[in-house]
């Protein structure tokens with residue numbers, strides 16, 4: 001009898017997502033984006049380009065900002081992942097999320113989860129970033145609606161409110 005093809009056969013993948021342990025059965029090359037959205041019903045993570053260009057699918061893996069459309073789920077086996085659903089606590093938005101609302105940083109919303117996670121990543125490293133550092137920190141995330149200034153202002157406002165966590 002032939003051995004199962006390790007690339008084509010489904011396998012068991014263990015992830016910790018937003019602090020919760022999850023086990024999924026998936027093909028190793030399935031995109032992490034699809035596992036999050038379809039297997040775990042975490043649809044806050046959005047698909048834009050599907051090619052690593054727009055940042056809509058951004059999540060944090062082990063504290064690093066990554067495009068989940070480019071990550072085969074096998075590569076994330078054992079990882080700690082934070083998606084947009086992992087930021088609010090007990091239904092209360094983080095200061096960063098509230099700043100996006102207050103500053104008009106979210107319009108159609110497709111880019112917003114990725115933008116907020118990119119901003120979260122930036123503020124974790126640099127609690128008081130300059131405008132240039134905000135531009136740089138969000139440079140991998142595209143927005144078609146806002147012209148970016150409201151988004152940059154939201155991140156600056158979050159920093160002013162002390163949203164380092």
Ligand code: FES
Nearest residue numbers: 048049050052069
């Ligand atoms: S959908 Fe992943 S970078 Fe655009």
Ligand code: FES
Nearest residue numbers: 108111143144145
């Ligand atoms: S708010 Fe629509 S793409 Fe950014």
